[in-house]
Amino acid sequence: MLTTTIIKNSIGLIHKYCPNLFLYITEKEFITFLSKAFEYTKNNGSGASYNNFIGTFFKLLEEHKFNNTYAIRNEFGYFNHLFGQFQKYGNKREFKNLLIGVLYNFKSNNFHHTLGEIAVCLDLCKNYDFKKYERILKNNSSIDFEFIDNGEIILFDAYTIDFKKEKYEKGKFKKFLDYRLKIKFEDKTSNLDLETKRKVFVYPILSGFTAEIIKEQSEYLKIISNSTIEKEGFQTFSPRIFGNVQGTFFNLFTIDEIIDPEKIRKNYSQHSV
Numbered sequence: 001m002l003t004t005t006i007i008k009n010s011i012g013l014i015h016k017y018c019p020n021l022f023l024y025i026t027e028k029e030f031i032t033f034l035s036k037a038f039e040y041t042k043n044n045g046s047g048a049s050y051n052n053f054i055g056t057f058f059k060l061l062e063e064h065k066f067n068n069t070y071a072i073r074n075e076f077g078y079f080n081h082l083f084g085q086f087q088k089y090g091n092k093r094e095f096k097n098l099l100i101g102v103l104y105n106f107k108s109n110n111f112h113h114t115l116g117e118i119a120v121c122l123d124l125c126k127n128y129d130f131k132k133y134e135r136i137l138k139n140n141s142s143i144d145f146e147f148i149d150n151g152e153i154i155l156f157d158a159y160t161i162d163f164k165k166e167k168y169e170k171g172k173f174k175k176f177l178d179y180r181l182k183i184k185f186e187d188k189t190s191n192l193d194l195e196t197k198r199k200v201f202v203y204p205i206l207s208g209f210t211a212e213i214i215k216e217q218s219e220y221l222k223i224i225s226n227s228t229i230e231k232e233g234f235q236t237f238s239p240r241i242f243g244n245v246q247g248t249f250f251n252l253f254t255i256d257e258i259i260d261p262e263k264i265r266k267n268y269s270q271h272s273v
Helices: 005-017 019-021 028-045 053-066 071-084 090-102 111-125 170-189 209-217 218-226 255-259 261-267
Strands: 129-134 142-149 152-162 202-209 239-245 248-251
Touching: 005 019, 005 028, 005 053, 005 071, 005 152, 019 028, 019 071, 028 053, 028 090, 053 071, 053 090, 053 142, 071 090, 071 111, 071 261, 090 111, 090 129, 111 129, 111 142, 111 202, 111 209, 111 239, 152 170, 170 202, 170 218, 209 255, 218 255, 239 255, 255 261
Parallel strands: 152 202, 202 239
Antiparallel strands: 129 142, 142 152, 239 248
16 A cells, blocks of 8 residues: 555655656656556566566665665666766657656566666767657657757667676677677568668667676677678667676776776776776
């Protein structure tokens, strides 16, 4: 049952660990979210069994209460950081649409994937103008982001690739990643004309890959963005690695930052590596 005390404590936790959320939604909107989230979990089991936003929020409540780890609080700290950074850019209405989509996706939506998707949007905002979240194409597929570059439309789909390091085989890595990217690209662009396909790019986020794997495959990872529809069957941005500094500070790192930790030290000097 969603009581007044639970609502008050939940709002208090957001103000403490993710206050920038309220730059985009009101407390009233957050209460509406809580009400729907509790209704969903009542009908579908404990939200903590899901790794989406509501499940992670319930874990935050538990972590704050027992104070035995900072893992979830660190994730919400990065969440808060992303919200604050987006204030530098325009089209806050579409960013709010992205945020609302994240909050209300109770059925799936891995929270780490959510962090990656928002981080991708923020990264793209540095070079392009954010136009729309979730653009529906003529083939009825949905693309995460529509941006404008010098008057031209570019479409991006954030794609988190989770990897189990124990399955790594050096000689098969390129084939593995090319295949995953090609399948993703084809899923989004099937039955579209070539002109529209050329506007679509996958933005890969590598999760679970060790620094050793990234270093060993760095030559390939640095040139994968040169892939073409005609040759490889897909178009992609350079991959980013979703990771952390000393197990705490989450960010999307470039290949160069993983290869040369000194660049991480310079870029994130306020944190220890």
